[in-house]
Amino acid sequence: MSLPTTIVSNITRPYVKFSPSVWGNRFIQYADYELTDITENMKNQIQIQKEEVRKIFQSSSNSISQKLNIIDSLQRLGISYHFEREIDEILEKIQDTFTTNIVTIEEGGLHFCALAFRLLRQKGHHISSDIFKNFKNNMGSFDEKVVKDVQGMWSLYEAAHLKIHGEDILDEALVFTHAHLNSKINTNQLSPFLDAQIRQCLRKPLHKGIPRLETRSYISSYEEDPSHSKVLLNFAKLDFNMLQKMHQKELANITKWWKESDFPTKVPYARDRVVEAYFWSLAMSFEQKSITSRKIGGKLIACISLLDDTYDNYGTVEELELFTQAIERWDFSLIQSLPDCMKVVFNTIVGLWAEIEVSLLENNEKSNFVLEYIKKAFYRLAQAYLVESKWGKDNFIPTYDDYKLNGIVSSTIPLSTISFIGLGEFSSKELLEWIFRDPKIINAVSAIGRLADDVSSHKFEQQREHVASAVECCMKQYNMSPEDAYKLINKDIEIGWMDINKECLELDFIPKSVLECMVNVARVTEFTYEDYKDKYTNGELLKDHIIALLIDPIRIEQHE
Numbered sequence: 001m002s003l004p005t006t007i008v009s010n011i012t013r014p015y016v017k018f019s020p021s022v023w024g025n026r027f028i029q030y031a032d033y034e035l036t037d038i039t040e041n042m043k044n045q046i047q048i049q050k051e052e053v054r055k056i057f058q059s060s061s062n063s064i065s066q067k068l069n070i071i072d073s074l075q076r077l078g079i080s081y082h083f084e085r086e087i088d089e090i091l092e093k094i095q096d097t098f099t100t101n102i103v104t105i106e107e108g109g110l111h112f113c114a115l116a117f118r119l120l121r122q123k124g125h126h127i128s129s130d131i132f133k134n135f136k137n138n139m140g141s142f143d144e145k146v147v148k149d150v151q152g153m154w155s156l157y158e159a160a161h162l163k164i165h166g167e168d169i170l171d172e173a174l175v176f177t178h179a180h181l182n183s184k185i186n187t188n189q190l191s192p193f194l195d196a197q198i199r200q201c202l203r204k205p206l207h208k209g210i211p212r213l214e215t216r217s218y219i220s221s222y223e224e225d226p227s228h229s230k231v232l233l234n235f236a237k238l239d240f241n242m243l244q245k246m247h248q249k250e251l252a253n254i255t256k257w258w259k260e261s262d263f264p265t266k267v268p269y270a271r272d273r274v275v276e277a278y279f280w281s282l283a284m285s286f287e288q289k290s291i292t293s294r295k296i297g298g299k300l301i302a303c304i305s306l307l308d309d310t311y312d313n314y315g316t317v318e319e320l321e322l323f324t325q326a327i328e329r330w331d332f333s334l335i336q337s338l339p340d341c342m343k344v345v346f347n348t349i350v351g352l353w354a355e356i357e358v359s360l361l362e363n364n365e366k367s368n369f370v371l372e373y374i375k376k377a378f379y380r381l382a383q384a385y386l387v388e389s390k391w392g393k394d395n396f397i398p399t400y401d402d403y404k405l406n407g408i409v410s411s412t413i414p415l416s417t418i419s420f421i422g423l424g425e426f427s428s429k430e431l432l433e434w435i436f437r438d439p440k441i442i443n444a445v446s447a448i449g450r451l452a453d454d455v456s457s458h459k460f461e462q463q464r465e466h467v468a469s470a471v472e473c474c475m476k477q478y479n480m481s482p483e484d485a486y487k488l489i490n491k492d493i494e495i496g497w498m499d500i501n502k503e504c505l506e507l508d509f510i511p512k513s514v515l516e517c518m519v520n521v522a523r524v525t526e527f528t529y530e531d532y533k534d535k536y537t538n539g540e541l542l543k544d545h546i547i548a549l550l551i552d553p554i555r556i557e558q559h560e
């Protein structure tokens with residue numbers, strides 16, 4: 001990528017030419033393709049197979065341990081959302097068993113305990129990590145017996161990622177299981193299925209994985225599990241393919257809007273990443289019922305991307321001050337003196353507000369209140385971008401603390417969570433009032449977003465005029481080396497995860513599905529920026545994942 005400083009009409013701009021879109025208009029074909037239609041036959045198949053799965057699930061002969069294993073399989077295969085009520089009932093009963101009958105815990109073994117712990121905690125049930133003390137010896141360390149129980153260690157490793165502050169036993173469990181699981185892979189001691197699963201969880205624990213990607217990969221490997229259920233497997237494949245058709249159509253519509261708006265020509269300094277923006281909103285919520293959330297989310301993220309590049313990659317401070325005021329006041333007269341490309345971005349944001357209004361009216365929600373909030377959220381983001389732009393242009397390095405305060409807003413996450421109004425779980429008014437109280441969970445997810453982004457793009461962004469990243473701010477505040485700054489930032493990311501886990505247990509007035517979407521934002525953020533790479537800006541890095549979720553269906557054998 002060349003990094004010229006372009007001079008346009010005597011104005012010096014920090015212009016970086018981004019790579020073109022990997023996709024072009026490829027997804028538009030799905031808008032009216034017959035192939036994208038979910039046929040009556042497919043719907044019938046889904047209904048029939050769903051009832052078969054329900055029978056397995058509800059069989060009274062299943063022990064508690066079998067029930068937990070079935071719930072785990074349903075979740076990993078991405079089909080548990082069909083049985084939420086039933087799963088809640090079962091987990092509530094198991095929770096009672098745990099609180100009243102300690103013998104079951106000891107008799108169940110490590111896998112049972114760790115699985116129950118993870119499934120209960122995921123759903124917000126209170127369960128103490130003290131149950132794992134049963135697996136320690138007199139010296140206070142995890143027993144050597146544990147090392148022989150690979151499935152138990154695997155479950156404990158997955159469970160330990162739900163840790164909250166002060167759970168030293170889970171910190172210890174993580175270090176212990178990671179080391180021992182790592183020593184077991186590639187040794188021919190494990191079945192191919194278990195070996196693959198352990199390698200996968202060491203790369204990415206389930207709690208940190210994006211649900212659709214985890215599902216796609218688990219469906220393929222589940223077949224290799226000698227004890228797999230054909231009924232579950234077939235249903236999972238069919239359900240994945242049906243949802244994929246729906247997602248393709250949604251993406252086709254968003255791509256159409258992007259094409260008709262002609263952003264690559266009219267806003268040439270911006271990243272052409274509408275497909276990647278939709279991927280983000282799909283990662284946040286994939287179910288059929290969240291269609292409005294994805295529709296709003298995909299366009300919202302695409303608009304945020306245009307806005308981000310306007311501040312980072314185009315505007316002068318004077319232009320950006322005017323532009324920010326225009327967003328504050330929703331005043332077209334203020335943008336008249338600005339370059340056409342900035343007018344396009346402003347008009348696009350205003351157009352999006354109008355579209356959100358229509359979506360709300362379709363759901364019979366009063367829109368005035370909601371729109372005021374959304375405008376305020378855009379203004380907050382624009383203000384944070386302006387602050388960063390001025391810091392960058394003045395070569396000013398703020399303290400790490402000040403940088404993080406502003407960075408929580410500029411992470412864009414508080415604004416993108418507004419798309420959750422489309423989840424229909426909460427009235428939009430209640431949801432937005434909560435978001436605007438700056439809840440700890442949103443701050444934690446946003447901090448992870450800001451920090452993970454900065455660690456990944458630190459080197460690239462220093463090649464152009466760009467605000468100092470968290471790395472420089474940290475180095476300056478604590479007078480430390482880049483390596484130590486990375487360590488401190490990664491520690492902060494870990495603290496963010498513990499805050500998220502804790503809030504998920506405490507926010508009992510927020511619907512579970514809203515919390516799950518919040519956690520998904522942290523997951524997709526980390527995924528986008530892991531391994532010191534930025535998969536959003538460098539779309540090539542996201543290509544295979546997009547193919548897996550949005551192009552290739554899962555092959556279903558005819559005889560199955």
Ligand SMILES: CC(C)=CCC/C(C)=C/COP(=O)(O)OP(=O)(O)O
Nearest residue numbers: 280301304305308312410412453536
């Ligand atoms: C939630 C998402 C994916 C939002 C839309 C695109 C965006 C702003 C990405 C971050 O870009 P960046 O790395 O250039 O951000 P910054 O300029 O804040 O570092």
